[in-house]
Amino acid sequence: MDDFVQLVSLLASTVRLSIPLILCALAGLFAERAGVVDIGLEGKMLAAAFAAGTVAALSGSAWIGLIAAIIVAVVFSMIHAFACITHRGNQVVSGMALNVLAVGLTAVLAFAWFREGGQTPALSGAARFAPIVLPFADTIGQVPILGPIYARLISGHNALVYLTVAIIPIVSFVIFKTRFGLRLRAVGENPHAVDTAGISVAWLRYRALICTGVLCGVAGSYLATAMASAFQREMTAGRGFLALAALIFGKWMPVPAVLACLLFAFADALQGRLQGVALPIVGVVPVQAIQALPYLLTVLLLAGFVGKAVAPKASGIPYAKEK
Amino acid sequence: MTQTALRLSGIDKRFGPVHANRSIDLSVAKGSIHGIVGENGAGKSTLMSIVYGYYQADSGTIEVDGKRVTIASPQDAIAAGIGMVHQHFMLVENFTVLENVLLGAEGGALLAKGEAAARAELARLARDYGLDVDLDAKIEDLHVGAQQRVEILKALYRGARILILDEPTAVLTPQEADKLFELLALWRSQGSTVLLITHKLREIMAITDRVTVMRQGAIVATRETKDTSQAELAELMVGRRVATRVPKSAAAPGAEILRVEHLSCIDERGAARLQDISFSVRAGEIVGIAGVSGNGQTEILETLAGLRAVASGRILYKGEALPPPGTPARAKFARSVAIAHVPEDRHRMGMVVGFDAYETAILGYHDDDALRRGPLLSESRSIERCRDLMGQFDVRPADPRLRSGQFSGGNQQKIVLGREIDRDPDLLLVGQPTRGVDIGAIEFIHKRIVEMRDRGKAILLVSCELDEILALADRILVVCGGRIIGEADGAAADEKRLGLMMAGIAA
Structure with missing residues (x-):
């Protein structure tokens, strides 16, 4: 029974760790399906986390922080759009530039404004997204098997977790069942076909990148005001890239990408628990090696098990009418 | 008095220093098939792109059915009843036929409703015009003829009354082309209008009512098709007299230079690309390989040029194995024994x-x-x-x-x-020597190839233009699905029979 509770709590932390990955992967999905490579997910998420931390600290409301985070991430996304769509710049260079900009800018501003060594002030109360206890969690929690699952795995997460769970089917529906989704998928495969069908390629891609920005904003806000209780320097720790890897691993499909995110998050949750634990045969493994687990898993999966990942055909190629 | 479906007045367009269209005046009668011919770079495609709103003219006006229209985007063109089938299909390859037709004409923010309506409408179009396509098939699984039907369906679904076709037969077998022309004739009989851009004069003569010739961005002549001839059109296109077929004496074949026996090869994914190919080429003859693009011609050339490994069978060059036993295929070796290769796709392989x-x-x-x-x-x-x-x-x-x-x-x-x-090779492998080449240069290139033959060299020619094969080859092999399915004598070849063989129908 104790093992079972352990497992449930491992899964619960998997869910918590997976949220920023899932949001970011879905954000990347909008961009890449529209034919814009976005390695700037990391930077957008970091800038959003900073905005959320700052505004939540000043306003005392996590929700206002969330709105600020979304605005900042969308602005970053629009810079990427302006460079890559309007001016047909190199998408990798632009994305990387945004990443570097976000790392530097957030640290400098945090230091200048708050003088706490690059952090934003610690948040408490309404300035954070607090866990929500679902009805009857206590009573149902007493039931064997189902009890702990309901009380620990399903109940007790913050609002953004439930929001994300709702976003997944919505994204899937938008991509596959709506006019916007059809055009989005088409423009990532053959923008010429979209253009000759009388649809503006640029406007379509701009809208896709707005979606990317919104989702990155939620991800950033989750990091600073739900998972942690302040913005910290470089707190995204490569999650944007991990999400990109999950997107590729999931072959640019929403549900498989989400599953890939869960897998990476599971590895992350596991490494948290394995630190300092003596494993059979090998004994105690150095912390650093354990911490490397999710990243190692990424490399292995991408290198070996993914099979042939076919990216959207026009991904990364600026659209020009002349062939 | 016939009505005018489309009238262009004073259309002018420059791309930087290039004057692509010089004050074009053109009027197209309603219910007619109007051909536009011209060499590559004569401005045909630019003009049609302007009509379709892909580019904007620097000056000039467009009238549709007597009404002045502003066409600033393809959307405006579609609204004005103009549809276009591009030379390079504007299809999303991993979408289904239905999704491609719907794209841009979805009929609402959610797809489900539009899909049902589209299925009904497409079924009607398929019935009326014999345009049978499986709506749920993926584009990448369809052959080019079917892909073209999807393009036409797209235009019809959007209610096109003027249909522009840019080089529609480039990818079709002669029989498929005939079928397309039947469709266009049916379409014309219902009062709709077709603009046909092509460089194949034979097609112009066969199907159009009137023909306009363009040269260097300007219109040089418009003729009633029944009052003109291929020779006259060719002369108007080039601006001087050209021989549409270079004069060629009978071949005097000598010793066998190349012998291919039971050759097979497989691609990167392990699929068979060539199966049991056997033929020979002698000195002083041109052997032509005819076939619809993608049926093994590329692999034959690449294998002989040392770019692709032989899976089974053997190649004998001047009586000796090529490549020599125990060595891998190497292009450099092929060159060293006087085999020269002009690749099919010059941009990808022939040049940088x-x-x-x-x-x-x-x-x-x-x-x-x-x-x-x-x-x-x-x-x-x-x-x-x-x-x-x-x-x-x-x-x-x-x-x-x-x-x-x-x-x-x-x-x-x-x-x-x-x-x-x-380099004066003994064996010349030449693929698509005149793809994207204007008529004047075609004549020159054909002459040089015949000249080489007359100097006693062996030539293996691959072309998807049946006319080119007929003009040059002394002996014709037809490939389909990676096999040689027929052979014909160059002088006595029957085009219709070759066409059927290319489609894999008769041997």
């Missing part, structure tokens, strides 16, 4: 677009001692060789320092062909 012409002119022969000065490659000697080549092959402009990509298609091809012929 970003190189200067003189660099392209020595590609593959850069280790020639005559080009060396000490241990280094001599630029001046390379340039000298290129200048010599440009003189011999009439490349214009004759500037070895010009970037290869800036030459016209015909001149690029002359550089590549010149480079290979200049």
Whole structure:
């Protein structure tokens, strides 16, 4: 029974760790399906986390922080759009530039404004997204098997977790069942076909990148005001890239990408628990090696098990009418 | 008095220094098929792109059914009842037929409702015009003929009354082309209008009511089709008399140079591309391989040129195994035994677009001692060789320092062909020698190939243009699905029978 509770709590932390990955992967999905490579997910998420931390600290409301985070991430996304769509710049260079900009800018501003060594002030109360206890969690929690699952795995997460769970089917529906989704998928495969069908390629891609920005904003806000209780320097720790890897691993499909995110998050949750634990045969493994687990898993999966990942055909190629 | 479906007045368009369209005036009668011919770069495609709203004219006006319209985007063109089937299909390959038709005409923010309506409408169109396509098939699984039908369906679904077709038969077998023309005739009989852009004069004569000839961005003539001839049109296109077929004496084949026995090869994914191919080429003859693109021609050329490994079977060149037993296939070895190769796709394999012409002119022969000065490659000697080549092959402009990509298609091809012929090979492998090449240059290139044959060289020619095969080949092999399914004598070949063989129907 104790093992079972352990497992449930491992899964619960998997869910918590997976949220920023899932949001970011879905954000990347909008961009890449529209034919814009976005390695700037990391930077957008970091800038959003900073905005959320700052505004939540000043306003005392996590929700206002969330709105600020979304605005900042969308602005970053629009810079990427302006460079890559309007001016047909190199998408990798632009994305990387945004990443570097976000790392530097957030640290400098945090230091200048708050003088706490690059952090934003610690948040408490309404300035954070607090866990929500679902009805009857206590009573149902007493039931064997189902009890702990309901009380620990399903109940007790913050609002953004439930929001994300709702976003997944919505994204899937938008991509596959709506006019916007059809055009989005088409423009990532053959923008010429979209253009000759009388649809503006640029406007379509701009809208896709707005979606990317919104989702990155939620991800950033989750990091600073739900998972942690302040913005910290470089707190995204490569999650944007991990999400990109999950997107590729999931072959640019929403549900498989989400599953890939869960897998990476599971590895992350596991490494948290394995630190300092003596494993059979090998004994105690150095912390650093354990911490490397999710990243190692990424490399292995991408290198070996993914099979042939076919990216959207026009991904990364600026659209020009002349062939 | 016939009505005018489309009237263009004073259309003018420049791309930087290039004057692509010079004050074009054109009127197209309602319920007619109007052909537009011209060499590559004559401005046909630009003009049609302006009508379809893909580009905007610098000046000039467009009238549809007598009403002045502003066409600033394809959307405006579609609204005005203009549909276009592009030469390179504008289809999303991993979408279904239905999704491609719906794209841009979805009928609402959610797809489900529009899909149901589209299925009904498409079923009606399929019935009325015999345009049968499986709506749930993926585009990438359809052959090109079916893909073209999807393009036509797209235009019809959007309610097009004027249909522009850009080189529609380039990818079709003769039978498929006939079927397309039947469809166009049916469409015309219902009062709709077709604009047919092509460089195949035979098709112009067969199907159009009127024909407009363009040269260097301007219209040079418009004729009633029944009052003109292929010869006249060719002359108008080029601006001088041209032979549509180069004169050629009967072949005097000598010793066997190349013998291919039971050759098979497989691609990267393990699928068979060539199966049990056997043929021979003798000195002093041109053997033509006819077939619809993608049926194994590329693999035959690449295998012989040493670019692709032989899976089974063998190749004998002058009686000896090629490549020599125990060695891998190597292009360099093929060159060293006087086999020259003019690849089908010059941009991908024949040249480096970003190189200067003189660099392209020595590609593959850069280790020639005559080009060396000490241990280094001599630029001046390379340039000298290129200048010599440009003189011999009439490349214009004759500037070895010009970037290869800036030459016209015909001149690029002359550089590549010149480079290979200049080495005086005993076996010339030549693929699509006149793809994207204008009529004047076609004549020149054909002459040089026949000339080589007359000097007793063996030539293996691959072309998807049946006319080209008929014009040049002394013996014709037809490939379909990676097999040779028929052979014909060049002089006595029957086009219809060849067409059926290309489609894999009769042997």
